[in-house]
Every structure is written in C-alpha cells, then in structure tokens.
Amino acid sequence: MTTIGVLGLQGAVREHVRSIEACGATAVVIKQADQLQSIDGLIMPGGESTTMRRLIDLYGFMEPMREFAKAGKPMFGTCAGLILLSKEIVGYDEPHLGLMDVLVERNSFGRQKESFEADLDVTGLDQPYNAVFIRAPHIVSAGPSTEVLAMHNDRIVLARDGQFLGCSFHPELTDDHRLTKYFVEMVEAAPVSV
Amino acid sequence: MNTGTDRVKRGMAEMQKGGVIMDVVNAEQAKLAEEAGAVAVMALERVPSDIRAAGGVARMADPRIVEEVMNAVSIPVMAKARIGHITEARVLESMGVDYIDESEVLTPADEEYHLLKSDFTVPFVCGCRDLGEATRRIGEGAAMLRTKGEPGTGNIVEAVRHMRKVNAQVRKVVNMTKDEIMTEAKLLGAPFELLLEIKELGRLPVVNFAAGGVATPSDAALMMELGADGVFVGSGIFKSDNPEKFARAIVQATTHYQDYELIAKISKELGSAMKGMEISSLSLEDRMQERGW
Numbered sequence: 001m002t003t004i005g006v007l008g009l010q011g012a013v014r015e016h017v018r019s020i021e022a023c024g025a026t027a028v029v030i031k032q033a034d035q036l037q038s039i040d041g042l043i044m045p046g047g048e049s050t051t052m053r054r055l056i057d058l059y060g061f062m063e064p065m066r067e068f069a070k071a072g073k074p075m076f077g078t079c080a081g082l083i084l085l086s087k088e089i090v091g092y093d094e095p096h097l098g099l100m101d102v103l104v105e106r107n108s109f110g111r112q113k114e115s116f117e118a119d120l121d122v123t124g125l126d127q128p129y130n131a132v133f134i135r136a137p138h139i140v141s142a143g144p145s146t147e148v149l150a151m152h153n154d155r156i157v158l159a160r161d162g163q164f165l166g167c168s169f170h171p172e173l174t175d176d177h178r179l180t181k182y183f184v185e186m187v188e189a190a191p192v193s194v
Numbered sequence: 195m196n197t198g199t200d201r202v203k204r205g206m207a208e209m210q211k212g213g214v215i216m217d218v219v220n221a222e223q224a225k226l227a228e229e230a231g232a233v234a235v236m237a238l239e240r241v242p243s244d245i246r247a248a249g250g251v252a253r254m255a256d257p258r259i260v261e262e263v264m265n266a267v268s269i270p271v272m273a274k275a276r277i278g279h280i281t282e283a284r285v286l287e288s289m290g291v292d293y294i295d296e297s298e299v300l301t302p303a304d305e306e307y308h309l310l311k312s313d314f315t316v317p318f319v320c321g322c323r324d325l326g327e328a329t330r331r332i333g334e335g336a337a338m339l340r341t342k343g344e345p346g347t348g349n350i351v352e353a354v355r356h357m358r359k360v361n362a363q364v365r366k367v368v369n370m371t372k373d374e375i376m377t378e379a380k381l382l383g384a385p386f387e388l389l390l391e392i393k394e395l396g397r398l399p400v401v402n403f404a405a406g407g408v409a410t411p412s413d414a415a416l417m418m419e420l421g422a423d424g425v426f427v428g429s430g431i432f433k434s435d436n437p438e439k440f441a442r443a444i445v446q447a448t449t450h451y452q453d454y455e456l457i458a459k460i461s462k463e464l465g466s467a468m469k470g471m472e473i474s475s476l477s478l479e480d481r482m483q484e485r486g487w
Contacts, residue, residue: 113315
C-alpha cells in the first residue's frame with residue numbers, strides 16, 4: 001500500500017493524516033529525518049514556515065529531504081509547505097528547499113483579518129473546490145515546466161512541477177479530499193527508484 | 195469570497211499547533227522570539243509577572259508597541275484586550291493584529307459579560323479552567339482556547355489542573371449517551387449544542403493551548419504530554435537568565451516532548467528559570483484565573 005508521510009515538526013499535521021487515510025493510503029507522521037526512507041511521498045503541512053525551517057535545520061532534515069526529492073519521490077506543500085518547496089521567495093536571498101520551479105510571495109493576501117474562503121476552478125476537477133486561505137502566500141510566477149492548476153483573482157494558487165505539487169491554501173481544513181487524492185495518485189504513478 | 199468565517203478563524207489556530215507563542219514587549223524581543231522558532235508573538239506592554247508586581251489597572255498595550263512588533267516580524271502577532279472591552283478589541287482589530295487574547299491577565303472591563311467574539315473578523319483566544327468555561331467562550335465565538343493557569347507565577351500547577359480538568363470533562367461527554375447530555379450541559383453551564391458537537395467529534399472543536407505558569411522546557415513538554423495543542427510562554431522566557439537559549443529550548447521541548455534525552459540535553463546550562471511563586475501565597479483577589487467566568 002502507498003505510504004505518505006506528513007512532516008510533523010509543527011502545524012496542521014493531524015488534518016493531513018486524516019485526509020490521507022480518507023483517500024485509502026497509509027499516513028505516517030515524520031518527526032525524524034531517517035523516517036523519510038520508509039515513505040513513498042511527503043506532504044509538508046500548513047503552519048509557520050519560519051518555525052518549520054528552524055526545526056528542519058535543527059534536526060538535520062535539509063539534505064535527507066533533498067535526497068528524497070532526487071530519488072523522484074513526490075512532495076506536496078500546502079501554504080507554509082509551498083514556501084518551503086519553492087525555488088525563489090520574494091524578499092529573500094535564499095530559498096528553503098529550493099525544489100519547485102516557482103517564485104512565491106509570503107503573506108501576500110494580507111494579515112489574518114484578510115484571510116478568506118473561496119471557490120476555485122481546478123484543472124482536472126469537474127466541481128469547484130472550496131479553498132481556505134490563511135495569511136496565504138501566492139505563486140507570483142511559474143517556470144516553463146510548471147503547470148498552473150488553479151488561480152484566484154489572477155493569482156496562481158495551485159501548481160504542479162513534475163513530482164512537486166504546491167498550493168497557497170489549506171486542503172486539510174475541509175472534508176473535500178480531492179486534492180489529497182490527486183497527490184496520492186501522483187505518488188502511485190511515480191517511478192520507483194531503488 | 196468570505197472573510198472571518200469560523201473555518202478561517204479556527205484554521206489559523208490549527209496552523210499554530212505544536213508551536214510556542216511568546217510574550218514580547220518590543221521589536222528586539224519579537225525578533226529574538228521569531229529567530230528561536232516561535233509560531234507567533236503576543237505583543238504586550240508588560241509581561242504578566244511585571245503586571246503582577248506593578249499592581250493597579252492593566253490595560254491593552256500602547257498601540258505603538260503593538261505596531262512596532264507587527265513591523266518587526268513576519269510571524270503572526272497577537273495582542274491582549276481586557277475582558278468585555280469592546281473598543282480595545284476593535285482598536286486592535288483595526289490595526290490588523292492577527293489574533294486577540296481576551297485576557298484575564300489584564301484588569302477586566304466588564305465583570306458580567308465577555309465579548310461577543312463572533313461579531314469580529316479577527317479571531318480570538320480565551321482562557322478556560324473547565325469545559326463549561328471553554329464552551330461558553332466557544333459559544334461567544336472564540337476560535338482558540340488556552341488554559342488560564344496562573345499567569346506570571348512561573349508555577350505550572352494551575353495550568354496542569356485546568357488542562358486535566360477540561361480533557362477529563364471532554365472524555366466524559368464523549369462517553370455519555372445522547373440523553374445524558376442536556377443534564378451535563380445544565381451542570382457545566384455549557385451550551386447544549388456544543389456538547390453534542392464535542393460528542394460527535396470526540397474532541398473540542400477548537401485547539402487548546404497551555405498557558406499560565408510555563409517556566410521551563412520540561413513544563414512545556416509536560417503540557418504537551420497532557421494533551422495541549424501548543425504552548426504560550428509569558429514571563430518565562432524574558433525573565434530567565436538567558437532568553438535566547440531558553441526560547442530555543444522551549445521550542446524544541448514542545449516539538450519533541452517525549453524525547454527525554456533531548457530535553458535533558460537542552461535543559462543543561464540554561465541558567466536560572468524565572469523565580470516561581472507558590473499559588474497559596476496569593477490571596478483570592480490576586481489570582482488572575484478568578485477573573486471572567
């Protein structure tokens with residue numbers, strides 16, 4: 001069975017676990033870098049990206065996560081997770097993992113009182129998707145290999161770059177598991193390298 | 195497109211889970227907290243132990259301090275309003291504060307009524323000692339809870355009492371049959387519909403952090419062990435000998451609260467924690483947890 005890890009350093013971990021299980025895959029909370037070897041795909045949850053980055057450094061996750069990506073295994077970043085995945089961040093000299101070919105801007109919809117819910121048209125989904133945006137980032141621009149999957153008010157909020165999937169919002173906060181399902185299918189279709 | 199929905203307000207608190215929210219009184223402390231890995235900061239004029247020492251009436255912080263902190267960091271900024279002080283809360287909301295704590299650490303503005311928090315776009319966190327208090331605050335629109343504990347004492351005993359009590363009462367409700375719930379609602383002074391929701395969910399519908407007396411990395415880990423979703427640290431950090439080390443250690447102990455070897459390692463050479471107070475040395479009027487209902 002497909003096993004999907006949720007980076008469990010901080011943030012909405014439990015909700016992703018619930019969503020993965022609802023999609024019929026096995027979920028594992030990843031608190032130590034060596035656990036990465038036991039999973040087929042990794043979700044980086046919403047939370048505070050600066051906090052997660054501190055903990056990634058502190059517990060030596062950086063290289064093992066890059067190795068994980070190099071092995072071709074799919075990764076899905078939601079909100080703070082998207083910021084961790086991206087190759088470039090507005091206002092920062094260095095990215096975090098620097099894997100997904102997008103430029104993101106943090107807190108780009110404003111502070112908490114501007115946080116919102118909205119219905120999105122998502123490529124590949126026949127019904128609109130209710131998305132929850134919390135102090136959300138957005139994708140300012142995407143590289144040539146990146147496919148834009150959803151926009152909100154002319155801003156890119158969901159995209160896929162090969163094995164990497166990233167969104168500005170929080171699929172884990174609703175009972176709509178279609179995006180998690182999409183990721184589970186990406187993981188199932190990924191070539192297995194030994 | 196909708197702002198200020200329950201999902202958006204409660205979701206914001208979900209993103210703070212497993213994290214530490216630190217009290218700060220200026221930009222420099224806020225930056226130190228962010229560097230140490232805090233998930234949010236609480237902008238204050240004085241930390242609780244100084245409020246306690248100063249006496250008199252404690253009010254919302256000077257907006258200049260709140261603004262200074264908001265400009266200094268990219269993580270969320272919270273601020274405290276007095277219980278029932280509609281205008282202080284509206285002022286903080288207008289400034290764009292990310293979360294408001296309707297807090298018993300400040301002198302209450304209203305001894306009878308708490309804020310109707312569902313009227314606001316900004317989310318609120320409130321303190322609680324038991325499930326009745328917790329559900330009354332959720333009923334008014336609080337999107338996040340925390341234990342009241344006994345702020346500014348550096349003594350964890352009250353936070354432990356409140357966390358255990360709420361969790362024991364949640365377990366009791368979850369295990370009740372539906373026909374027993376109305377009587378429980380009457381006994382707790384709790385909204386009936388919320389108890390039904392808790393029974394359905396098997397847990398509280400919002401996150402519940404620990405607050406009020408966390409002074410050491412082990413205190414933070416203990417509260418996580420008892421089921422807290424995260425930790426507020428008030429006076430503990432900046433009243434310790436080495437705030438930077440202390441802040442980092444508390445963040446690590448919260449993430450890895452069952453890794454005792456790690457906690458032992460990071461607790462070495464921290465210097466002294468804040469000086470604690472015995473709760474029984476406080477008269478009833480001096481206990482902040484008695485404020486609000």
